[in-house]
Amino acid sequence: MAESFTETFAAGLAGYGDRPCIQFEGRWYSGKEVTAYGRAIADVLHDAGVADGAPVGLVVRNRLPHAAAIIGFLAAGRPVSMIYSFQSPESIGRDIDALRLSAVVADVEDWTEPVITAAERAGSAGVAISLRQPTVTAVAGLTRRDATxxxxxxxxxxxxxxxxxxxxxxxxxxxxxxxVLRRTVFSVTSGEKAAADAPPELAYWQFGGIGVCQLIAGVYNGRRIVVLERFSVDGYVAAIKEHRIPRSGVQPAVIRMLLDADVAKEDLASLDFLISASGPLDPETRDEFEGRYGIPIVLAYGATEFAGSLCAWTPELQAEFGASKRHSVGRALPDTELRVVDPETGAELARGEQGLLEAKVAPIGADWIRTTDIASIDADGFVTLHGRADGAINRGGFKILPETVRRVLVSHPAVKDACVVGVPDTRLGQVPFAAIEVADGTAAPSEEELSELIRARLPVYNVPVAFAVVDQLPRNPALKVSLPAVAALYKPR
Structure with a gap:
């Protein structure tokens, strides 16, 4: 009988023994230390009257204790619900209210009064974790689950x-x-199982979301893992340089940040390639990075609901089609079928036509799952993304794709980045509004100049009703631009 995912994962954790497992803030923690941390959390939960198989909540941070908690839960087969830590204490409390879990685990600094009060209302036991002694302890007043x-x-x-x-x-x-976590491992590693002494995995994407996949894949395969609490150019480059990391998945914003920081070419010399995911990468940025560093960038595509990638490039595909299909995110993974459908009728479209991308992923089920991404699939099976349908702006019946307008704006030499969103309008329903980051050392272009640029390339209804110039576009911890935060910049005239 085949081993279950949980059994294989637990075996991967046990296999570290005294060997390094996770590096955090410059220190390596052995497999035994990580395991002991997870067991300490399990002991406090047991003493609190929380059943072994009961789901618990984790107010998650990219820190060693939180990584150990996730690893311990998965190895023991205990379900865990992620709660983002980078929201207000009141918002964390609302999540606790809604989840109604037997217990909540959180960093000692996240056990604020609103969070404690919410756990009391829910009758949840509370566990505080820290790198300082005591590393794991019950929260005062929340030492036991309210069994009533x-x-x-x-x-x-x-x-x-x-x-x-x-x-x-x-x-x-x-x-x-x-x-489904088996496909998570496959989508992160492309099926490769590197030797234990290979360069470590570099994990800096948020563990509360899709970033947890890299942590899971690392332990499953017995790889060492370097954890960064959050992305910074200095921290990222130091990890690449110290550990001679050969490849890394990055958000498009990271590529721009590395260029803007003018990172020395030799500091990235170990990289064979970068994998750009989680959003569109401007061709100009890609060209600039590849030209400066000689490091190829390949595009990938996945989503949270699929627990990893839907399609990607293999070295063989890169060798044969890399130049001719450069703007594609690759072909479907072996366990995945993809098709493009008409958003209104659901009918499958012919190769090369644009529509909504749908996926059927064998480990998830037999149903087609519709995404909100506009895509096309060519005759060779390569997928190209063209924007998001859920961001489309309906301007009095005229459909505007924000990414299309954004691409025109960033072609201006003074515009480093831009974001286009729909804002309410009493007459037309919605109208486009744009926020732009100005390139360093340049003057901000006028609204008239930007409007003329768009008129020259797109129908006039694509021209935003207003522009805002910002030092930095508002981004969430996943380094994606926050559309609500951009929309909040709009000031009706």
């Missing part, structure tokens, strides 16, 4: 509830079944 309260049961076969990045609104929870 009804708490959420585990969803059948669900291992994780992870969160979307919250680009278009509040993050949504996505349940990931245990069996």
């Amino acid at each position: 309260r009804t708490h959420a049961d585990a969803e059948p076969d669900v291992a994780l509830q992870i969160l979307t990045s919250g680009t278009t609104g509040p993050p949504k929870r996505q349940s990931i079944k245990t069996d």
Whole structure:
């Protein structure tokens, strides 16, 4: 009988022994230390009257204690629901109210009064974790689950509830079944199982969302993992340089940040290539990076609901099609079928036509799952993305794709980045509004200049009603531009 994911994952954790498992803030923690931390959390939960299989909440940070908690829960088969830590204490409290869990685990600094009060209302036990002594302890007043309260049961076969990045609104929870985690590992590693002494995985994407996949894949395969609490150019480059990391998945914003910081070419010399995901990468930025550093960038595509990638490039595909299909995100993974459909009728479209991308992923189920991404699939099966349908602006019946307008704006030499969103209009329903970052050392272009640039390339209804110049576009911890925050910059005239 084949080993379950949980059994294989637990074996991967046990295999570290005294060897390094996770590096955090410059220190390596052995497999035994990580395991002991997870067991200490399990002991406090047991003493609190929390059943072994009951789901718990984790107010998650990219820190060693939180990584150990996630690893320990998965190795023991305990479901965990992620709660973002970078929201207000009151918002964390509202999540606790809504989840109704037997217990909540959080960093000692996140156990604020509103969070404690919410856990009391929910009857949840509370566990505080820290790198300082005591590293794991029950929260005063929350030492036991209130057995008179009804708490959420585990969803059948669900291992994780992870969160979307919250680009278009509040993050949504996505349940990931245990069996689906095998494809998570495959999509992160392309099926490769490197030797234990290979360069470590570099994990800086937020563990509350899709970033947890890299942590899971690393332990599953017994790889060392370097964890950064958050992205910074200095921290990222230092990790690449110290550990001679050969490849890394990055957000498009990271590529721009590396260029703007003028990172020395030799500091990135170990990189064979970068994988750009989680949003569109401007061709100009890609050309500039590849020209300066000689490091190829390949595009990939995935989503939280699929627990990883849907399509990607292999070295063989790169060798054969890399030049001719440069703007594609690759072909479907072996366990995935993809098609493009008409958004109104649902009818499958011919190769090369643009429509909504749908996916059928074998470990998830037999149903086609519709995404909000506009895509086309060519005759060779390569997928190209053209924007998001859920961001389309309906200006009095005229449909505007924000990414199309954004691409024109960033072609201006003085515009480093831009974001286009729809804002309410009493007459037309919605109208486009744009915020722009100005390139260093340049003057901001006038609204008239930007409007003329768009008129020259697109129908006139694409021209934004107003522009805002900002030092930096507002981004969430996943380094994606926050559309609600951009819309809040709009000041009706």
